[in-house]
Amino acid sequence: MPNxxxxxxxxxxxxxxxDRLRALVPATNAVLGIDLADRKQAAALTDHDSRVLARRRAVCRAWELGPVLDWAVEQARAAGFLSVTVACEATGHRWQVLERLAAERGLNMVCVQSLLVWRAREGEDLTWDKSDPKDAMLIARLTTQLRCYEPEISDGTWSRLRQLGARTAPVAHRVHRVWPAAA
Known part of the structure; x- marks a missing residue:
């Protein structure tokens, strides 16, 4: 009897x-990899074979990326895709702004870990040089390989609890020592 x-x-x-990731990154969608920064954003629109369909640099803040998302949808539809899946590194607060902009347009969004982007950059050409356009393409490639995750958006209550916990944590961990008097 077989075991x-x-x-x-x-x-x-x-x-x-x-299965959840395949629903967020379907083959009918192009992938828009965005390397988020403070003032200069780099975006690469790719297909699922990592071919770059279009690139765009935007000198703007994260909350001003709406026109870039609209541009990506137009470029994707011109290339025969139904929609766009937005991908970025979840560093700082900018990804949350981008998630809100993508949700307003009915676009799926996923995030890629920064360490994976770093390792992919090393594997790409054995260099450690960072360039935003290259990172945008690598983010899109990692997304098509499903080496991404669905970001968890916290609601107002959870955010408030996290803020209160962070505010009280140093007090709870403070150790009070009584030093013996010097003889």
Whole structure:
């Protein structure tokens, strides 16, 4: 009698996660990788084979990226795609602004870990030089490989609790020591 094992709980959870990601990054969507910065944004629109369909540099803040998202949708539709999936690194607060802009336009959004982008840059050409256009393309490539995640957006209540916890944490961990008097 063969010793047949079914799927493990880890296999089932991984499969569910991949199904969610495939729904966010379908083959019918182009991928817009954006390297977010303070004032200069780099964007690369790619297909699922990592071919760059279009590039764009924008000198603006993250909350002014609406026209770039609209441009990406136009470029994707001209190339035969139905829509766009937006991807970025979740560093700082800018990704939350981008997520809101994407949601307003009905676009899916995923995030890529910064360390994966760093490693992909090393693997690309064995250099450590950082360039925003290259990083935007690498973010899009990692997204098409489903090496991304769905960002969790916290609501107002959770954000307030996190703020209060951060404010009181140093006080809770402070150690009060009484030093013996010098003899």
């Amino acid at each position: 047949a094992c079914g799927l493990s709980r880890g296999d089932r959870n991984r499969n569910k996660r991949l």
